[in-house]
Amino acid sequence: MVTLGHFLLLSGLLMAIGLYGVLTRRNLIAVLMSVEILLNAAALAFVSVAAYRDPHLFAGQIFALFIIVVAAAELSIGFAILLNVYRSHGVVESDAISEMRG
Amino acid sequence: MSLIPIPEDRRFKIKLIGYDPGRSRPWLERFVYSLYVVAFWLFVIATYAGVPALFDWLGWDGGWGYVVMRALQVVMLFLLSAVIALMLILALRKYLGKVQERYGPMHYGPAGGIQTVFDALKLLGKEDFVPAAADWLTFRLAPAVTFVSSFAIFAVVPFASGWTLADSNVGLIYLIAVSTLSAYGVLLGGASSGNKWALIGALRAGAQMVSYEVPLALVFLSVAVWSGSMSLGKIVDAQLGVWNVIPLFIPFVLYVISSLAELKHIPFDFPEAESELIAGYNVEYSGMSFAFFFLAEFVELFLLPALIVVFFFGGWHGPLFGLEPGTLAAGALQSLYFSVKTAVWVWIFLWIRATLPRYRDDQLMEFAWKAMIPLALLGLVLAAYMRLIWR
Amino acid sequence: MSLTAFYALAAFILLFALLAVTTANMVRAALSLAVTFFLIAGLYVLLGSPALAAIQFMVNASAIPIMTLFIIMMTQSRNSPAPKSWQIALGALAAAAALVFFRVAVDHGDSSVASASPAVLGEGLLRAALLPFEVASVLLLLAMVGAIVLARRRAG
Amino acid sequence: MSLLNEVWQAVKAIGTGMATVHKRVYEEAPTEFYPYVELDLPPVSVQSLALVENEDGTERCIVCLQCERACPSQVISIERHRNPEGKGFLIDRFDIDLVNCMYCSACVEACPVSSIVTIQDFELSTYDLHTLKADIDFLHEQARRSKKWYSPKLGVEIRTEDGRIEKAPPEMQPGGLAELLKPAAEEEES
Amino acid sequence: MSSTIGLEPVLGRSDEMIVNMGPQHPATHGVLRVVIGLEGERITRAVPHIGYLHRNHEKIEESRTYFQVVPFTDRMDYVSGTQNELPVVLAVEDLAGIEVPERAKMIRTMFFELFRIASHLVWMGTAMLDLGAITPFLYTFWDREIILGIVERTAGARMLPNYYTFGGVRRDLHPHFFKDVAEFLDHLEKRMPDYEHLVLENPIVHARTVGVGVLSKERAVARGVSGPVLRASGVAYDVRKAFPYDAYPEVEFEIPTSDAGDTYARFWVRFQEIYQSVKILRQLLEKTPKTGPFKGRAPARLKISGERYRAVENSRGELGVYVVGDGGDKPYRIKHRGAAFSNLQVIPDLFIGAKFSDAIAILSSLDPVFGEIDR
Amino acid sequence: MDYATELQAGTTVIVFFLVGLAIVYMTIGIARLLVGVRPKPEGKLDAYESGEIPIGDTNVRFNVNYYIFALLFLLFDVEAALLFPWAVAYDKLGWLGFFEATIFIVILALGLVYAWRRGVLKWVY
Amino acid sequence: MGLLGSDERPRDIILGTLDDLINLARSRSMWPLTFGIACCAIEMMATWDPKVDADRFGMFFRNTPRQADVMIVSGTVNKKLAKRLRRLYDQMAEPKWVISMGACANQGGPFRHGYSVVEGVDKIVPVDVYIPGCPPRPEALLQALLLLRDKISDRELRYKRPQEIATDYDVFAEPGEDGRIPVL
Numbered sequence A: 001m002v003t004l005g006h007f008l009l010l011s012g013l014l015m016a017i018g019l020y021g022v023l024t025r026r027n028l029i030a031v032l033m034s035v036e037i038l039l040n041a042a043a044l045a046f047v048s049v050a051a052y053r054d055p056h057l058f059a060g061q062i063f064a065l066f067i068i069v070v071a072a073a074e075l076s077i078g079f080a081i082l083l084n085v086y087r088s089h090g091v092v093e094s095d096a097i098s099e100m101r102g
Numbered sequence B: 001m002s003l004i005p006i007p008e009d010r011r012f013k014i015k016l017i018g019y020d021p022g023r024s025r026p027w028l029e030r031f032v033y034s035l036y037v038v039a040f041w042l043f044v045i046a047t048y049a050g051v052p053a054l055f056d057w058l059g060w061d062g063g064w065g066y067v068v069m070r071a072l073q074v075v076m077l078f079l080l081s082a083v084i085a086l087m088l089i090l091a092l093r094k095y096l097g098k099v100q101e102r103y104g105p106m107h108y109g110p111a112g113g114i115q116t117v118f119d120a121l122k123l124l125g126k127e128d129f130v131p132a133a134a135d136w137l138t139f140r141l142a143p144a145v146t147f148v149s150s151f152a153i154f155a156v157v158p159f160a161s162g163w164t165l166a167d168s169n170v171g172l173i174y175l176i177a178v179s180t181l182s183a184y185g186v187l188l189g190g191a192s193s194g195n196k197w198a199l200i201g202a203l204r205a206g207a208q209m210v211s212y213e214v215p216l217a218l219v220f221l222s223v224a225v226w227s228g229s230m231s232l233g234k235i236v237d238a239q240l241g242v243w244n245v246i247p248l249f250i251p252f253v254l255y256v257i258s259s260l261a262e263l264k265h266i267p268f269d270f271p272e273a274e275s276e277l278i279a280g281y282n283v284e285y286s287g288m289s290f291a292f293f294f295l296a297e298f299v300e301l302f303l304l305p306a307l308i309v310v311f312f313f314g315g316w317h318g319p320l321f322g323l324e325p326g327t328l329a330a331g332a333l334q335s336l337y338f339s340v341k342t343a344v345w346v347w348i349f350l351w352i353r354a355t356l357p358r359y360r361d362d363q364l365m366e367f368a369w370k371a372m373i374p375l376a377l378l379g380l381v382l383a384a385y386m387r388l389i390w391r
Numbered sequence C: 001m002s003l004t005a006f007y008a009l010a011a012f013i014l015l016f017a018l019l020a021v022t023t024a025n026m027v028r029a030a031l032s033l034a035v036t037f038f039l040i041a042g043l044y045v046l047l048g049s050p051a052l053a054a055i056q057f058m059v060n061a062s063a064i065p066i067m068t069l070f071i072i073m074m075t076q077s078r079n080s081p082a083p084k085s086w087q088i089a090l091g092a093l094a095a096a097a098a099l100v101f102f103r104v105a106v107d108h109g110d111s112s113v114a115s116a117s118p119a120v121l122g123e124g125l126l127r128a129a130l131l132p133f134e135v136a137s138v139l140l141l142l143a144m145v146g147a148i149v150l151a152r153r154r155a156g
Numbered sequence D: 001m002s003l004l005n006e007v008w009q010a011v012k013a014i015g016t017g018m019a020t021v022h023k024r025v026y027e028e029a030p031t032e033f034y035p036y037v038e039l040d041l042p043p044v045s046v047q048s049l050a051l052v053e054n055e056d057g058t059e060r061c062i063v064c065l066q067c068e069r070a071c072p073s074q075v076i077s078i079e080r081h082r083n084p085e086g087k088g089f090l091i092d093r094f095d096i097d098l099v100n101c102m103y104c105s106a107c108v109e110a111c112p113v114s115s116i117v118t119i120q121d122f123e124l125s126t127y128d129l130h131t132l133k134a135d136i137d138f139l140h141e142q143a144r145r146s147k148k149w150y151s152p153k154l155g156v157e158i159r160t161e162d163g164r165i166e167k168a169p170p171e172m173q174p175g176g177l178a179e180l181l182k183p184a185a186e187e188e189e190s
Numbered sequence E: 001m002s003s004t005i006g007l008e009p010v011l012g013r014s015d016e017m018i019v020n021m022g023p024q025h026p027a028t029h030g031v032l033r034v035v036i037g038l039e040g041e042r043i044t045r046a047v048p049h050i051g052y053l054h055r056n057h058e059k060i061e062e063s064r065t066y067f068q069v070v071p072f073t074d075r076m077d078y079v080s081g082t083q084n085e086l087p088v089v090l091a092v093e094d095l096a097g098i099e100v101p102e103r104a105k106m107i108r109t110m111f112f113e114l115f116r117i118a119s120h121l122v123w124m125g126t127a128m129l130d131l132g133a134i135t136p137f138l139y140t141f142w143d144r145e146i147i148l149g150i151v152e153r154t155a156g157a158r159m160l161p162n163y164y165t166f167g168g169v170r171r172d173l174h175p176h177f178f179k180d181v182a183e184f185l186d187h188l189e190k191r192m193p194d195y196e197h198l199v200l201e202n203p204i205v206h207a208r209t210v211g212v213g214v215l216s217k218e219r220a221v222a223r224g225v226s227g228p229v230l231r232a233s234g235v236a237y238d239v240r241k242a243f244p245y246d247a248y249p250e251v252e253f254e255i256p257t258s259d260a261g262d263t264y265a266r267f268w269v270r271f272q273e274i275y276q277s278v279k280i281l282r283q284l285l286e287k288t289p290k291t292g293p294f295k296g297r298a299p300a301r302l303k304i305s306g307e308r309y310r311a312v313e314n315s316r317g318e319l320g321v322y323v324v325g326d327g328g329d330k331p332y333r334i335k336h337r338g339a340a341f342s343n344l345q346v347i348p349d350l351f352i353g354a355k356f357s358d359a360i361a362i363l364s365s366l367d368p369v370f371g372e373i374d375r
Numbered sequence F: 001m002d003y004a005t006e007l008q009a010g011t012t013v014i015v016f017f018l019v020g021l022a023i024v025y026m027t028i029g030i031a032r033l034l035v036g037v038r039p040k041p042e043g044k045l046d047a048y049e050s051g052e053i054p055i056g057d058t059n060v061r062f063n064v065n066y067y068i069f070a071l072l073f074l075l076f077d078v079e080a081a082l083l084f085p086w087a088v089a090y091d092k093l094g095w096l097g098f099f100e101a102t103i104f105i106v107i108l109a110l111g112l113v114y115a116w117r118r119g120v121l122k123w124v125y
Numbered sequence G: 001m002g003l004l005g006s007d008e009r010p011r012d013i014i015l016g017t018l019d020d021l022i023n024l025a026r027s028r029s030m031w032p033l034t035f036g037i038a039c040c041a042i043e044m045m046a047t048w049d050p051k052v053d054a055d056r057f058g059m060f061f062r063n064t065p066r067q068a069d070v071m072i073v074s075g076t077v078n079k080k081l082a083k084r085l086r087r088l089y090d091q092m093a094e095p096k097w098v099i100s101m102g103a104c105a106n107q108g109g110p111f112r113h114g115y116s117v118v119e120g121v122d123k124i125v126p127v128d129v130y131i132p133g134c135p136p137r138p139e140a141l142l143q144a145l146l147l148l149r150d151k152i153s154d155r156e157l158r159y160k161r162p163q164e165i166a167t168d169y170d171v172f173a174e175p176g177e178d179g180r181i182p183v184l
């Protein structure tokens, strides 16, 4: 039987992968993508906890829903900023940009 | 020089093979054409009634049995979609022939009945290679994504009461997701080909997709509000009395327009715009990879009209003549009603294709954002309002 | 069955998530991300929330990758440069730390799972979370306005 | 309201267009079933060239080289020698390169005895270009197998069932209208 | 690379994509190559390259006798058949002082107008094909087939009949010619409303063409444009009226013009020209004697000296020829003035700034024919 | 509907995707087996560009307009995603649901109006 | 090489039969490349018009060489076009065939005396069927297409191409430094 532990462990692993991505990726788009993974890991944790512990079932799902909304909003703003960065620097790589600032 | 022997009178004669219209036998032609229809119907019955019955009889219905059964059904559906594509390509060519005062395919097989089979076989024997400029993985992935995401619409389409593979409570959302995905395939295919025409086609596919997907979602919302469910089966059930097309007229019109756009069908066939972009996103594809783009297009040409019928024209509803719903006979009859209604809509789509020129894609974009989306929002609020009043 | 499904899904989720954060080719990374999200939708089904699964499929697995793809092409960054070794080390360390932290919280408890139909979700959403619901719309509006303002600003 | 009117006009126009197209379904297609049904081309149609022999099998051509000179594409090449008995010339070689011929019928125009004629046989497609380098046998063969041919001097000629060569009736001739109108005119006079 | 003529400044700009449109492209009506710079879908550069059908017409013709020149001219504007032969024939007739019987002039004019209809029908079909509608193409080609059938019955070939000759035409009309043409005109008049429904009245065609590719009057004159393209920009210049030839002085017709200068106007003008051609043909069917001479006396060997420019208004505009004779039976110099060639000059003007789809519509409204452009 | 049905639906979808992909690649594989590797003369693998040698590659920058439309699309998609649960629960919610959703829609419509007024709904390339 | 033979005979009975079947299908579904060059192109289009209607035999145009089976060289090929034509031919996916339509494509026709015209497209690409005429009437093109059909489906004819491959590349300019033929 699948237990809550399974889900939480998976969520933790995903979170670790996302964190790894955030730290290692040098392309800012990839960083945002990794953030997406992080957010999804969190959503997964919410949903699984709710599914196992919440009698009404929907609370965790609503959280996940809002995570999706926030993720979308975050991504659109993030990409817009990124586009501006790209316009002014011509690249979207973090170290290249900081060097330019340099 | 030549290895081919030159005939005595120096003329090479063509062989008069093929089905001679002068010796045409109408009954044979009708027979060949009805074979397609019968094959279609038999496949539907076998998929939705036959396979489950078989597994019932085998007693293999839990866990893995279920998966195997579904897999078998999916394979059947693939064959069904092959039949549909063969039938529709033929129908398109014959209908275009008719309206253009010519005949279309008519010599290979009675009245051209097996022309498309030859086409398919030919494509099987055609070289299929990846150009040097293309990104190998995405290039190979694109036809599969396009085809599978079109094909996956089958999962939720109810052919008769209870004849669905996944009568999910969230069918509508699934449909939106899948239709986005099919644009995804086109986008990938075009952008990964390393070809400029394909790239423009891909750009257009992307632009087009973002513009019709939103009205599509809003129309689905109207339907969901009106029917109180997102399950396609329930939506059809709810139309027992009156078809949705009457209360949901605005969403209906918008849906027809959006599905034309989703189909990449004239007047919205920008991504492949034959006369502008050579062949658009599939410029670099040949052989079977191209065939799957083609197949996807024609499977969608069946499925999107089918969805129009499901949402607005009462799905499989029709007089049952006292048959008990849920039985095999009733299911067969209902699927017949469903198919006939769908065929009417397919015909309308073909008719549009035969008549209209192509819009310009920025015109579609503006049309979508400035007319269709406000209208769809209005339609949604209206549907919600009417639902409250008439409940 | 359920366990097999979970393990299969989990394995592929981890695989594709790893690909998503390590592949140099950005288009492929975005694709892997889409697959990851699609498979997470599968997990949501296992967890009895089909509506969330479908929404995940619709938004995270289709719409967001499309946008990512657009951005990748818009910024001409088909490839992400390979991470430097200190970055890898840091990333691995952080990931390990996160895991350890998470491991503490893991609980082996077990209880049955039931399905929440979309209707239940909707009712819950509008009765219990009315304010967040409306706030979400305001958030979306703000995101829209903000992004438009940002994107329209001409450089230089 | 004007917007609605515009929409209505557009819908009406599209509807008319669709009706226009669909109406053709009920009309019969003008398709000729080419390989199954033989084409009946007008007798003056220039599809190929032929060298007509007289009914008795003698050569019509007097080897005057007019056609060779007239040909804009320069594809006719003739070699001749003086007739040892009698006057005139005899043909050594009479080749027409049907590959490069532009089917302008200038040669036919130039021929004083209507020996070189245009025929309606267009089925000369080949796997091998050499079949199209027409020598005199081939040109004769072309004439023998055709039922009717045209040359400006003699008009359309037809080969009857029993192998005789006759002038075709006026309704097949270019300018045949004059002859067709003549009896009527005479009747009016009388 | 030499192929980037005119594009050097933009190479290396990352938001511009250089695309070769043609020589093999369904919308270039032959073998035009336009090197296009695309920014998104807006065209920033358009450099037409021609010469993919250069067949050395003029020099080959200079090595042929005057009689032999005529069939070569056929191959220039191959869509409008006999129309190409007329300038040469007129010029040589002028120089050699050959008399042309009235009936021959009328026959020539009838063929001229028949081919104008045929050419405009081909244009209509292909233009609609470029806009994405398949069906009108088939309809117009069938109507054109009827014209070609009529032509073939008299002239012996469908497309390139080599029919006009010095002093008249090569052979007399087929007995059914008048009946055929009258029937065809009736048929066409029945068909024209259909075409209007499918082309001119279609709201999508409106959306695609109105206000697209506007060619101003001044620009049109400056670029030496002629024919329907010029008249759609509001200049009522037509060789048939300005320098009448053959039987045109004897028939009544109007010159349709439009002030809009956009793609739609060019479509519209061509439609009106079909109507005018029908009108001319109807008058000529009445006027032409049923029988009589079809050819004046012309010497078997033409020896000409002097020079002459003659032009006619063919389906695409002013088609002219400049013939110089040195007293021999071959022209010393022949220079063709192609209408489509001049019309092509406006491509950069109209393309730049337009959307890619518009470019297709604009190109089809210019109706180029490459036999005549590249010669 | 109960858990089992939804689980089955989910399984079906996954089976659909997997079997579909398998069929596609199997067919392509068979074709490949039949046709084999054919000679690739020079120029065959080049990108097709109307018979010319391509100038430059396809790695061009998209216009920012694509981003704005993709953004609008994404946000409206999310909006629809939020509204779907509402639509299904609508019968239970009554007038409350109607007004809530109307406010929600109006707020988003404001965004559309804003975009319209800013002129970003004009598709310029 | 795949299981099917391409230029040599298939190896055994089963594969031979399969080969025949696929070739039958190929011969029944020949999609020409949309490549109109000159006057003959108009007649080529007319072959698909209601009167002749080559679509009866399952042929319709594909715009891209990757999806086309037959290249109909419909008109004069001059030296500038020759490279492009060869390139298009190269870019077609196998199996592929060429029909040379009209005098110009066959051997330069009336223009063969000019300096610019390639005397016969078979100097550039291997041609399977030649059509005489200037222009050949649409039925002649249909006849040629059907001759090609017979050639593809007939085992005796199939494995004998009239000319194996073009040998005479004189019409091309010298290749540039990168081994490619320069564009202009």
Ligand code: SF4
Pocket (backbone or CB within 6 Å): D049, D070, D071, D072, D073, D074, D075, D076, D096, D100, D101, D102, D103, D104, D105, D106, D107, D108
């Ligand atoms: S038809 Fe013309 S090209 Fe042919 S042989 Fe006669 S004169 Fe020469």
Ligand code: SF4
Pocket (backbone or CB within 6 Å): D060, D061, D062, D063, D064, D065, D066, D067, D068, D078, D110, D111, D112, D113, D114, D115, D116
């Ligand atoms: S012109 Fe006539 S008679 Fe003279 S050589 Fe030619 S075919 Fe013979």
Ligand code: SF4
Pocket (backbone or CB within 6 Å): D102, E075, G038, G039, G040, G074, G075, G076, G101, G102, G103, G104, G105, G109, G110, G133, G134, G135, G136
């Ligand atoms: S063969 Fe004749 S019709 Fe064909 S392209 Fe050459 S000149 Fe034109």
